[in-house]
Amino acid sequence: MNTQNKETRNTKQKRLILDCIKSSNGRHMNVEEIYNSIKKHDEQISIPTIYRNLRILEEQGVVKKVYTSDDSPSFYELSDSDEHAHHHLICSECGAIIDFEEDLLDSLEKTIEEKTGFKIKDHRVVFYGLCKKCSEKENK
Amino acid sequence: MNTQNKETRNTKQKRLILDCIKSSNGRHMNVEEIYNSIKKHDEQISIPTIYRNLRILEEQGVVKKVYTSDDSPSFYELSDSDEHAHHHLICSECGAIIDFEEDLLDSLEKTIEEKTGFKIKDHRVVFYGLCKKCSEKENK
DNA sequence: TTATGTGCAAAGCGTTTGCACTTTA
DNA sequence: TAAAGTGCAAACGCTTTGCACATAA
Secondary structure (H helix, E strand, O other), X not given: OOOOOOOOOOOHHHHHHHHHHHHOOOOOEEHHHHHHHHHOOOOOOOHHHHHHHHHHHHHOOOEEEEOOOOOOOOEEEEOOOOOOOOEEEEXXXXXXXXXXXXXXXXXXXXXXXXXXXXXXXXXEEEEEEEOHHHHHHHHO | OOOOOOOOOOOHHHHHHHHHHHHOOOOOEEHHHHHHHHHOOOOOOOHHHHXXXXXXXXXXXXXXXXXXXXXXXXXXXXXXXXXXXXXXXXEOOOOOEEEEOOOXXXXXXXXXXXXXXXXXXXXXXXXXXXXXXXXXXXXX
16 A cells, blocks of 8 residues: 555554654664563554554655664654654664764765766665774774 | 685685676665575575575675665675775666766765764665666656 | 485475455544 | 554464484594
8 A cells, every 4th residue: 555645544553553653762763662662551562553554654754764784673653753864774783773963975885976977865884883882892 | 604714615606796796887785685586596595595695794804785765675796896885876767776886975974074973983874766778768 | 424415295385365344434 | 434554363484492213433
């Protein structure tokens, strides 16, 4: 079902899911985290409902799936939380996902397009490494 | 099992898998493609064997897993096929995976490290869009 | 000869679907 | 009150594992 231009109903579950992502710390949550968090307010919520609503919210542009590019589950974030694209820095030590609030890929993309004839519409970029905290710990 | 510094045996299956990737067109193959291709030479080969060998070859640095960052299966490529990092351009139309043989992310990574204190060790980058062919088709 | 690798079947895991029931509008 | 959304169970697709057998060194 394509819900891009479709009315969808304002269910308790959808509200809970959105509130959950909105109120989350870094606003990056995977399905399991959303599920466990909502269960405190709604014992009945089910995993499929979370997937279904996340898909709808994503199609509507409310939420964005963050591909961490490894084999672990996807994360979701609010997509209106910032106007411009940003990158995700994932700490291999503690698993933190940190936003870097600039894109800066425009010139690289231009270069690629000029050299290859490939028309870039989207990119998915993740940086792996150590967050400030874990990096400092390691240096001791 | 960590095979990074371990002798592993030179089995027929491993040879077939490596040959298969080496002889593939763009040298990007997923497990199913490898399986189907090898089946022509070895009726008995099994999927788990392919996964096991790919993991070993990856740990030994012979092969590299390409995370296409969406929900489709991973691809593998020779990791000694080039000295420096490169990016992957994936065509949303025909599924082609094209290499862009330059990295050019150094300055962006430096900026990120300076501004955030995050120590970047690796990145995974995929660009989505239309390859030259599909892009030209679309313009007609 | 023995540790390593294989094929098979079965399980694992995140995600999706079918269906009867419930809820929103 | 009818269309959309829910919860449950079961299926899905990709990947991994357990185990008895085969094979490389």
